[in-house]
Amino acid sequence: MSQAGVLLDRDGTIIVDSGYVGSVDRVEFIDGAIEAIGSLNRAGIPVAVVTNQAGVARGHYAIEDVEQVHKHMIAELANRGAHVDLWLFCPYHPDGSVASFARASWDRKPAPGMALAAADALDLDLAASWVIGDRDSDIGLARAVGATPLFLGPGGTTEPDVPRFPDLAAAVAHVLSVRRENGARQHIEPPKFPARQFDRxxxxxxxxxxxxxxxxxxxxxxxxxxxxxxxxxxxxxxxxxxxxxxxxxxxxxxxxxxxxxxxxxxxxxxxxxxxxxxxxxxxxxxxxxxxxxxxxxxxxxxxxxxxxxxxxxxxxxxxxxxxxxxxxxxxxxxxxxxxxxxxxxxxxxxxxxxxxxxxxxxxxxxxxxxxxxxxxxxxxxxxxxxxxxxxxxxxx
Known part of the structure; x- marks a missing residue:
């Protein structure tokens, strides 16, 4: 059966968003982020990273640079007993300067492409899953696929009804608390219709x-x-x-x-x-x-x-x-x-x-x-x- 999972933004959520992080030397993990991912791992909750990387389209770095950053992050996570089950990124942007990447994309958040790909690869029930990030595009992605959005940071979103948390560690603690309190989401059998005979x-x-x-x-x-x-x-x-x-x-x-x-x-x-x-x-x-x-x-x-x-x-x-x-x-x-x-x-x-x-x-x-x-x-x-x-x- 499909399962609940967590879709994580990258920059501003797992690592510091210092603007177009396209090299290993610029990777700085946010305090508590690796431990939070490890908590999800131990709870058996699949984790996917879904990140817009418009820096490729804008010519700041190449696809290979994104992959090197992710390899470095994978190693750092592993050194501290954590892992991400799936890494997805979108290199496209309609205003890009690199011709091959200068276009709109179904995968660019808030479009649902990366979330749907994660659901297919990890057998996720997106309606029971969470999207955690620090931008309105992350909230939009959650809305697009029926997931629950959790917002990180003190501001920056136009949707005040979305739960806010200071960092990934706090958001993951909330996810685990909800999971413990509610247990697995159970399907309620719809009523039989008709359940009796009608005479009119x-x-x-x-x-x-x-x-x-x-x-x-x-x-x-x-x-x-x-x-x-x-x-x-x-x-x-x-x-x-x-x-x-x-x-x-x-x-x-x-x-x-x-x-x-x-x-x-x-x-x-x-x-x-x-x-x-x-x-x-x-x-x-x-x-x-x-x-x-x-x-x-x-x-x-x-x-x-x-x-x-x-x-x-x-x-x-x-x-x-x-x-x-x-x-x-x-x-x-x-x-x-x-x-x-x-x-x-x-x-x-x-x-x-x-x-x-x-x-x-x-x-x-x-x-x-x-x-x-x-x-x-x-x-x-x-x-x-x-x-x-x-x-x-x-x-x-």
Whole structure:
């Protein structure tokens, strides 16, 4: 099962931020930081470093210099009985002076790329994890992936509701205290619906709407934002988006193609390249008949998908072999994956880069919520590309 972890900023959190630390001689550990990381290690909590290193893009130092700094830090941590499980850094910045690194990046905080990579590598449940850092970009990263932000330092953040701590040692003490007090986060079983027989459609309708509202309230909207950012990025760089689903979920995948091609383009001119893998019955049935039903989506992706494309997998149970196989193929071949799931979510929820989960055990409720999420994503992307005046004048 996925586990809670801690994502740490580097400069200003573990070592002193003296401005573009790109050489070993400039590394100065903050008092108590190594011991704090050791405390996380002993508690069995995975630790990842996620750091923006715009100094590469700005020409202050090279990729190799960042790696040397990290090798030095690894040795110093080891000398004092501590370790970091994963080191990630983003060398890109849109205002950089080094051409090969002068661009926006999905990995640059507050974008979620590094956190999603850490979750994939360390099997983290980001919703149960913490992001600790000294900048608003660290808080933004936590918000983007549904993690809990902890801020270090006396000021510098515009979000006063985020817990503040003087240093990493104090923040880690808080993490360990919360873990001891609350224990592992346990999943609360959603209520069965319907749990009794109804004799009137109007009373059943009222109960249905109430259950739909309850179920939608379980959706982690920060995951929805992460999915929207991923889709927007794909559309703006002319990446392809593929959708797939079985049964009622197939209709959502097909409808998604309509709203994300025609709807998103309306008023924006954005030419979104979206295709449903559930819609071509001749191809779909040929693959199912000749190769196997579990291959109906992955086989199509092998022919038409490319690294950097996006897959949206819609599955109420999250257990369908053809859906799981498609997500696995996409992950293994450089695609980004979004999942809309229900029930326990199955392997689809566990393996997608951005899982959006509806906590319900009623197929109709789950599919209604998935349809709403599909519309929500299309409308958000569309309005994000319009001016404020244009949004007010458009019909959505």
């Amino acid at each position: 459609a109007d009373s059943y309708g009222g109960a249905y709407v109430a259950e739909l509202s309850r179920a939608f309230d379980t959706v982690d909207l920060s995951r929805v934002h992460a999915a929207a950012e991923l889709l927007t990025d794909a559309y703006l760089r002319d990446g392809a988006v593929f959708a797939c689903g079985n049964g009622g979920s197939a209709s959502i995948a097909n409808h998604l193609q309509c709203d994300h091609v025609k709807g998103v383009r309306n008023g924006t001119g954005l030419l979104a390249r979206v295709q449903s893998l559930s819609t071509n019955m001749e191809l779909f049935s040929a693959i199912a008949n000749d190769i196997g039903y579990e291959h109906v989506f992955s086989y199509q992706l092998e022919s038409i998908a490319r690294p950097g494309d996006v897959l949206i997998a819609v599955s109420s149970s999250g257990r369908s072999p053809n859906i799981v196989r498609a997500v696995d193929w996409a992950n293994a071949n450089g695609m980004r994956t979004i999942a809309l799931t229900g029930f326990e979510g199955g392997d689809t929820r566990a393996r997608a880069n951005v899982p959006i989960h509806v906590d319900s055990r009623n197929y109709g409720i789950i599919e209604d919520a998935h349809q709403a999420l599909m519309h929500l994503l299309a409308q958000y992307v569309r309005q994000s590309q319009l001016s404020a005046d244009a949004v007010a004048g458009q019909v959505f």
